[in-house]
Amino acid sequence: MSGTLLAVRGLSAGYGPLRVLHDIDFSIAPGERLAIVGLNGHGKTTLFRAIMQLVGWQRGSVLFEGKEIGGTRSLGEGRYTPGIVRLGIAMTPQGDAIFPGLTVREHLDCGAHAKTAWRDRTRRRERVYQLFPQLDELQGALVGKLSGGERRMVSIGRALMSDAKLYLIDEPTLGLAPKVSKRVIEALVNIPLEGKAMVITEQNVALLSGAVSRMMGMHAGRLRGEVGHVGLA
Numbered sequence: 001m002s003g004t005l006l007a008v009r010g011l012s013a014g015y016g017p018l019r020v021l022h023d024i025d026f027s028i029a030p031g032e033r034l035a036i037v038g039l040n041g042h043g044k045t046t047l048f049r050a051i052m053q054l055v056g057w058q059r060g061s062v063l064f065e066g067k068e069i070g071g072t073r074s075l076g077e078g079r080y081t082p083g084i085v086r087l088g089i090a091m092t093p094q095g096d097a098i099f100p101g102l103t104v105r106e107h108l109d110c111g112a113h114a115k116t117a118w119r120d121r122t123r124r125r126e127r128v129y130q131l132f133p134q135l136d137e138l139q140g141a142l143v144g145k146l147s148g149g150e151r152r153m154v155s156i157g158r159a160l161m162s163d164a165k166l167y168l169i170d171e172p173t174l175g176l177a178p179k180v181s182k183r184v185i186e187a188l189v190n191i192p193l194e195g196k197a198m199v200i201t202e203q204n205v206a207l208l209s210g211a212v213s214r215m216m217g218m219h220a221g222r223l224r225g226e227v228g229h230v231g232l233a
């Protein structure tokens with residue numbers, strides 16, 4: 001598929017005096033699944049947070065469907081984030097960002113907060129259950145009582161309930177057993193993109209190798225060129 005969904009140019013970002021990202025450039029087209037791999041602490045999460053305007057300061061351009069959502073900002077983390085979500089970017093944060101007191105079903109419905117998504121929530125939930133059949137059986141269970149892998153599935157499922165065109169999935173396998181990690185990645189690479197796009201960050205290159213359209217490396221806040229290229233999307 002041609003065209004550019006997201007174009008990041010000269011993006012730098014950090015927290016207070018700390019500069020974490022240095023002049024990041026990359027873009028992603030509709031239909032692409034891009035992996036950004038790098039070790040702990042090298043800036044993967046900060047990159048997602050900067051796209052969502054959740055860092056302390058940033059500068060540089062972030063174009064989403066041709067609209068500038070970046071620019072120079074130094075105050076008010078999160079101030080523009082709801083607008084960015086409404087434009088069509090959904091982020092699954094690292095770790096267990098869940099509401100332990102809600103059931104699986106209630107949790108998924110939280111992701112369908114836009115009007116059109118809410119009206120269509122039953123069908124969307126079914127799609128999530130197809131992707132993660134385990135969750136179908138756990139619809140009424142409290143999310144706080146689930147295993148780490150199940151909670152991660154809920155967290156990803158919540159993002160899929162939205163009207164997003166771009167999914168940012170931050171280290172979906174963090175803290176999971178190898179077998180469960182494999183299942184979560186398999187589900188992620190099987191999600192039909194149909195003109196949407198996905199960026200997945202990961203520390204374990206082997207898990208995503210051969211399963212994504214492109215892979216880039218992040219080291220010390222800089223993106224390095226492609227670390228592999230395969231035909232799958």
Ligand SMILES: Nc1ncnc2c1ncn2[C@@H]1O[C@H](COP(=O)(O)OP(=O)(O)OP(=O)(O)O)[C@@H](O)[C@H]1O
Pocket residue numbers: 015018020038039040041042043044045046047094171
């Ligand atoms: N809120 C914050 N305030 C200050 N420094 C931060 C903050 N969040 C992250 N950092 C620092 O920014 C750097 C990059 O962290 P970041 O979380 O983006 O890396 P990462 O590659 O995603 O690794 P991780 O797997 O740990 O999330 C680290 O040195 C980290 O200590």
